[in-house]
Amino acid sequence: MVGRKIRAVAAQDPQRCRGLSQAVGHTIGALNRRGKYLLFDLGDRHLVVHLGMTGQLAFQPVLPTHRHLRVALELDRGYLVLFDQRRFGKMVVTAPGEYGPLPTLARLGPEPLSPEFRPGPFAQAVAKAAKIKPLLLSQRVVAGLGNIYADEALFRAKIHPAQGRLNQRQAEQLFEAIRQVVAQAISHRGTTLRDRKYLDPERQPGENQHFLQVFQRAGEPCVVCGTAIQKIRLGGRGTHFCPSCQPLRPTAHLARGTTRE
DNA sequence: AGGTGGACCCGGACGC
């Protein structure tokens, strides 16, 4: 669809797609990604798309009739459409770099597999965290981690999801675990759970669900020690961990140099 | 400023 001109836009829910009419008359340039956001370069504007949890973006020659069709951009030949099964997805037009309507994008941390993701700044950020998992989900210290990969990375690093003030060693372990979990998920073409919410552009399921070690495995044995995986609620999210491999210790015992033992 | 809890939504799973 790159190179095509946007002729018209139609949004089912104009309130949540503010500014979309600014896209009309622009030509779609490069398509980039930051974290979970897709950025279409329109020259002096960016078209920002977030698929939420169940959204799908498609380029189709004819306008589909689909009950979950939420936004349609009419292009020179064909349509760019956002299907948004549960209405958490977004399409917004902004000036490049001005992401006021998208505060999470405005404060997005580095890509986990990029050179900008560095252990030093990461360690500094997680040393101050009240609870590590909500910080990972905030997108501020690293971009793109959702509930599945946050749980998996914390398991690999042997850190309890509610742990605060990570020490240097924990920070290094978590840094590596995040990169491994993301790289593994990409190599397995994504995670498609039982509900098949995620399918790739060819409509094929991913394979990473077969490699998850804690997510949605509550009650099953830990792959390392055999202890039953626990599920708790943390920051409003279902959170899976091994209570034996990921013990929660008082922060004071972990933050090096803060005790007089 | 940072943390937290609720709102948003609806398909699917589950219980009766």
Added chain:
DNA sequence: TGCGTCCGGGTCCACC
């Protein structure tokens, strides 16, 4: 079979 209820996913926002 059908109906009601609950859950969960990623932000965003109001509040602390």
